[in-house]
Amino acid sequence: MKRLFWLISLNVVYSTAELAIGLFTGRVGLVSDAFHLTFGCSLLTFSLFAMAASREKPDRFYTYGYKRLEVLSAFTNALFLLFMSFSIAVEALHAFIQDESEHKHYLIVSAVTNLAVNLIGVWFFRNYARINLVYRKVEDMNYHSVCLHVLADSIRSAGLILASWLLSLGVQNAEVLCMGLVSATVFMLIMPLFKASGGILLQMAPPSISNSALSKCWRQITAREEVSEISQARFWEVIPGHVVGSLxxxxxxxxxxxxxxxxxxxxxxxxxxQDLTVQTDES
Known part of the structure; x- marks a missing residue:
């Protein structure tokens, strides 16, 4: 949590400075990027809040506790990054339509600084810098979303830097190529997390338990002479690693x-x- 706090603080200082410079010099691109960073900081702040709130014990209002806030935080980060991927794709399309000679090179200084800040974040959460991560605890999913957030921002900044360098060499459609590649990379990077966190929130069948294993249990129960019928069998994950069910x-x-x-x-x-609710009826 301390590392996330310092990362948020660093981003707030940087985005505030970028906003001030943008307003003072009249650079709309800097102001726009500062607002993008500010929105990203708000999502990271929500991740930090979820980590703190999830430590609260269950009560009579939230009988499963507050740990699912971390799943919601991970899903929110994933949704934001998918939107960012889409916006980068639109930016690439716009660059294809417009004259690339209008490329604003003053944004490269901002991109380099932003890349340096985000690489610090990637180093902070380097243990979670994988696409397909096995979530043994709910904290793993939240930290993974934070790592992917700063990693996606790093890729975006690196794409801007590469595009500017290729444009300076006279490469045609360099910005279109780089931004399109960044968009596709971010999309593929975030989709596994989006599916995993969304699946938990939608109460999908737990991926850790195969359908064949559940069907086998069903057959074993119906094979008993005392049982005449099984119905309304439902199984889902409250948080990663905590499976509940009812039948x-x-x-x-x-x-x-x-x-x-x-x-x-x-x-x-x-x-x-772990938690199974069984209702019995007589036939």
Whole structure:
């Protein structure tokens, strides 16, 4: 958390300085980039808030606790980066339509400085600098989103620097090529996180448990002589690594439902489902 706090502070100082210089010199590009950084800082601040709030214990209003805030934070970061990827693609299209000789070279100084700031952030969270990361804890997902955030910003700045250098060499459509490449890279970089965090928020079936394993449990339960029917079987992740589920079992009249419940809980617990709610009805 301390490293994230210092990264946010560094970005706030830099974006404030860039905004002041942009307003003083009348450079619209600097002002626009400063607002982009400010919005990014607000998302990183939300990540920091989620990390702090997730430590609160469950209460009567939030019985599962506040850890899912970190999933929401990761999803928000991913959504912002997808939007950034789209905006860069639009920027590349605009550069293709417009005369590239109007490229504003004063933005390169800003891009170099921004790259240096973001590389510090990448170094802070280098352990999470992977595309497909296994989330053993909910904190892993949030830190991964922070790392991808600063990494995507670094790639964007590097793309601007490369485009400017190629333009100075006289390469045609250099900005279109570089910005298009940056857009595609950021999109591919962030999609796994977007799918993982979105899947948890939409209560998808847990990817850590295969459908064949769940079907096998279903067959084993229905094979018992006490059970006549299973229905409304639902399984999802509250946070990464915490799988919950619920199902309804219809037990035949006169049969011992206690032994059935014990068998069902044991079966699904072995699959990694920590919390299971089973409702029994008599047929």
């Amino acid at each position: 309804t079992i219809r037990v035949k009249d006169g049969m011992n439902e206690h032994s059935v419940l014990q068998f069902v809980h044991s079966l699904y617990h072995d699959l990694g489902i």
